[in-house]
Amino acid sequence: MYYVSTRDHTLHYTAAQAIEQGLSRDGGLFLPETFPQLPDLHGLLEMDYESRAASILQLFLDGFTQDEIRGFAQKAYGGGKFDCPEVAPVRELHCKTHILELWHGPTCAFKDMALQMLPHLLTASMAKNGEEKTVCILVATSGDTGKAALEGFKDVPGTKIMVFYPKDGVSDIQQLQMLTQEGQNVGVCAVVGNFDDAQTGVKTIFSDGAFREVLRQRGYVLSSANSINWGRVLPQIVYYISAYCDLVRSGKLAMGDGFNVCVPTGNFGNILAAYYAGKMGLPIQKLICASNANNVLTDFLQTGIYDRNRPFYNTTSPSMDILISSNLERLLFDLTGSDEEVRGYMAALSETGRYEVSDAVKEQIRARFVSGFCDDQRTLNTIEKVYHNTGYLMDTHTAVAYTVLQDYRAATADDTVTVVASTASPFKFCDSVLTALGVGEQAQGLTILQQLSQVTGKAIPKPLAALAGKAVRFDQTVEKEQMLAVVDQLLS
Secondary structure, three states, X not given: OOXXXXXXXXXXXXXXXXXXXXXXXXXXXXXXXOOOOOOOHHHHOOOXXXXXXXHHHOOOOOOOOHXXXXXXXXXXXXXXXXXXXXXOXXXXXXXOEEEEEOOOXXXXXXXXXXXXXXXXXXXXXXXXXXXXXXXXXXXXXXXXXXXXXXXXXXXXXXXXXXXXXXXXXXXXXXXXXXXXXXXOOEEEEEEOOOHHHHHHHHHHHHOOHHHHHXXXXXOEEEEEOOOOOHHHHHHHHHHHHXXXXXXXXXXXXXXXXXXXXXXXXXXXXXXXXXXXXXXXXXXXXXXEEEEOOOOHHHHHXXXXXXXXXXXXXXXXXXXXXXXXXXXXHHHHHHHHOOHHHHHHHHHHHHHHOEEXXXXXXXXXXXXXXXXXXXXXXXXXXXXXXXXXXXXXXXXXXXXXXXXXXXXXXXXXXXXXXXXXXEOEOHHHHHHHHHHHOOOOOOOOOOHHHHHHHHHHOOOOOHHHHOOOOOOOOOOOEEOHHHHHHHHHHHOO
């Protein structure tokens, strides 16, 4: 299996080359030239998560042995790194709605599902490519990716990692997780602006040929741990397939039954993984894309017009505070089959902040996707209502998804069994969750974790409880134009 760029399909790369590079030199994103079909799912039913992951990953990773891939899966998902044996458990909210909890890993967010795997894929890919230089991982984060990447690459030999996050654009807990990160090969820096500013800055560094040459002479190569790297998206496909297997095994679905998937979406990587699972044969009927007040994706999926020229909102679901959804480019390539058409859309986005897809693409999107959004007040109302009625406590991002699902059902009467992707522990957003539960006087600092635990009777996740007493190691804030200098300093 070869990989191609969304902006030049004539160039062919091995899986190892695509994973090492992260972003194509033409600015495009890598994806498989063709997608494999799923194996017989009956064979996956009784497997644990590690084995399911290995079975799916090997379909995409030509050049890697089965033993290597099994080893990656064991290192990523075994050894007690996740606080439940299922790794990504499916919880029944009611008979038609199931919550896929993706936050039981070391940083309490769904990014662990991919970023515990990526370091093994990346370092093995470099070895297969004969690359002896140190790889520098550049990351722009809207909250959860940063900590998950830092934790995944912490002290991994042959790597350095620099994470940029928007100043005042992440939760207090998310920020503290990053600023106290341990490891000798890590760096963290705040950027004045929003996530799109940080993400654009990282892409600019990647496209700077002169700087890449300077780094090459110093013994470094650049790569990415953002979902622009295929090694990030690939492991995410696994958990949708695993969730379906769990529903079948528990009798909630019969093999072959269709189901819907609802995903809180910012950079479009998480829902894109579900789309790819469907492309491989998983019987997903509707992909429900849920946005917060930064509803650029809702508008696009409904109208075919992508327009980032709009107000930017800092919301209670900060990991979705994004106006440039990078992974949408992969979907456009898949639906158009044309790198020329994609280049045109991306050029228009860069030049004017706007593009409109063809009628043929609009028709394909409407056949697969539905979308909606909700504001902060409705998000908080959902947290309170679900907790009051069921005892289930969800974070703000999951609440956005659940709200949009309820809106969709009310509008369509579609009662298909639906899996809602739950992307973070509620304890990462204590202030918002407590506000939703009617707690006005809130504790300061890490004591707020204990307050939420006392109010709800839920246990504080161990990785968050362990933040107590950790020293802040990073305190730098820069303008986006200074990001390259920060990387240069890290690697000097």
